Every structure is written in C-alpha cells, then in structure tokens.
Amino acid sequence: MKENRHWRISDFVEELNKVFDNQHVHINTVDGWFKRLEKSSIHYINRTMETKEKIYDDLDLKIAIFIKKRRGEKWALSAISRDLPNHFELRPFPVKEDKPAPHVDDIESIKKQISEEVRRTYEELAASQIEELKNQYKQLITSLPKPPSTEEKKNQSFQAMVIQRKIESSLEEEANQAWTKLPDDQRLKRIGFFRKDIDLEKKDKFVRDYINENFMDRLKKEMELDK
Structure with missing residues (x-):
C-alpha cells in the first residue's frame, strides 16, 4: 500500500506545480483555496499537534x-466547492471539546487574537x-490581436489609394459620358456672335459634383459593404 505523503504549504505548492509541468501557481492562491473550503466547513486541513501548522497530504x-x-x-470557486463532495471523500472537521467559558480577564486577549486572525x-x-x-490580465493581453506592422500599414494605405483612384477614374468616365448627353444649351457657351464652344468651367463642376455625389455608394459597393 502506498504510504500517504505529507507536506508543508511551500512544499505542497511545489508538488502541485510539478503536476502541471511547473506552471506557476502562487502559494497564496493555493492557501486561499483551502481557507475557503475550511471557512465553508467543506474540507479540513490537518494540523501538527505542537504548532497547529497545516500539513497537506x-x-x-x-x-x-x-x-x-x-x-x-x-x-x-463557489461552484467548485459545491462539486467537490461528488468526487472526493472530504476530510471532516475534528469534534470540538466543550471548554469552560473564558475568564473575564482573557476577553481582551481573545479579541486581539480574533482581530489578528481576521486581518491575516x-x-x-x-x-x-x-x-x-x-x-x-495576462490572458486578456495575450488574447488581444496584434497591431499591424509598419509594412502592413503601408500595404493598407496603398490598397486604399488604389481603390480610391479606381473609383474616381470610373466615376469621371461616367460623368463625361453623362455630360455629352446634356442639351447643348447646358454644355455650350457662346463665343462671339456666331460660334459656340464647350463650357469647360461648367463641365469641370459637373464632373466634380458627379464624383462627390456617387463616391460613397461606389465605395460601399467596391468594399462589398452594401450586402
């Protein structure tokens, strides 16, 4: 039969870390687990007779x-505590012997002991x-997406510029075609008494307005955001 092993808290935590390939579990974390179990009267940790030091097995x-x-x-932790009795035969608490009521002179000493225990x-x-x-916090930080590299930022800027130029070029061509379909009195201006020519200033404004009015819709379509 395998002999039951015993550890003080520091050695106990080292043994626990070995089980998890030396993953670091802090001694205060482990101590807090078992304090919670004792506080909830779920599981008792053995003590030495002399010093009442906790001994883990x-x-x-x-x-x-x-x-x-x-x-x-x-x-x-609360859910784990409730689930423990389904998996282990937990250690009961020792039966407390009835002790005579403390003398009045000891009340202040007892109060100090209680206060110290609560603080600790x-x-x-x-x-x-x-x-x-x-x-x-460490898990949250490691799960965050990495910021784009300088090269990725440059590539994104270049792609955005290409898309913008592509859309503007396409809209400019459409605007020129739409301009040619306008009536002469909207496209031409009189030069002298007998000659008419294209009103370039009006045409430029027409093309600019056409691009500005249609750019966002065309961008959404290009980026497939209108689905």
Whole structure:
C-alpha cells in the first residue's frame, strides 16, 4: 500500500506545480483555496499537534489538482466547492471539546487574537485574489490581436489609394459620358456672335459634383459593404 505523503504549504505548492509541468501557481492562491473550503466547513486541513501548522497530504493534493483544472475551465470557486463532495471523500472537521467559558480577564486577549486572525486571513485572501487578477490580465493581453506592422500599414494605405483612384477614374468616365448627353444649351457657351464652344468651367463642376455625389455608394459597393 502506498504510504500517504505529507507536506508543508511551500512544499505542497511545489508538488502541485510539478503536476502541471511547473506552471506557476502562487502559494497564496493555493492557501486561499483551502481557507475557503475550511471557512465553508467543506474540507479540513490537518494540523501538527505542537504548532497547529497545516500539513497537506495526498488527498489535499488531489483536491488541489481538481481545483486547478476546474479554474482552468473557468469554474467559479463557489461552484467548485459545491462539486467537490461528488468526487472526493472530504476530510471532516475534528469534534470540538466543550471548554469552560473564558475568564473575564482573557476577553481582551481573545479579541486581539480574533482581530489578528481576521486581518491575516483578509491579507492572504487579498493576495490570492490579486494573483488571480494578474493571471486574468495576462490572458486578456495575450488574447488581444496584434497591431499591424509598419509594412502592413503601408500595404493598407496603398490598397486604399488604389481603390480610391479606381473609383474616381470610373466615376469621371461616367460623368463625361453623362455630360455629352446634356442639351447643348447646358454644355455650350457662346463665343462671339456666331460660334459656340464647350463650357469647360461648367463641365469641370459637373464632373466634380458627379464624383462627390456617387463616391460613397461606389465605395460601399467596391468594399462589398452594401450586402
């Protein structure tokens, strides 16, 4: 029968990281997981008799591996905690012996101990949450699309210029054809008493207006944005 192994928290976290090919799981994160389980009366961590230091074993390692995998699947800690009894025979809490009520003189000392424990627990949980936020931030940054390179920007600018020139050239040709179909009194101007010629100023304005009025629609069609 395989002997049950035991670790202090630092060695325990190292063992956990080995399971995941040395992926870095912060010690405060792991400690926060098990503090949450104990706070919710779900799973108890053994202590040494002398110093009451937490000692983790193979069952705790299996639970930590389970939590790490579920966190990788974006499970909330509360959901993981509720699911643990479906997969493990969790360690019950030791039966507390009835103790005599503390003497009045000890009340202040007890208050200080409670305050210190609350402060320490808060700091540990805060560190765990900060570590998780850092990991989420790193994942977000790595998932963002990379900005275009200088070469890509140049190519995009060139393509935009080509499209613009293509559209303007096509519209200019259409405008010239439309101009020729206008009545003479709109296209020609009198020069002297007997001669008429093309009103170039009016023609230029006609072509410019035609291009400006039709450019956006033609651009949408060219970019296939009108579907």
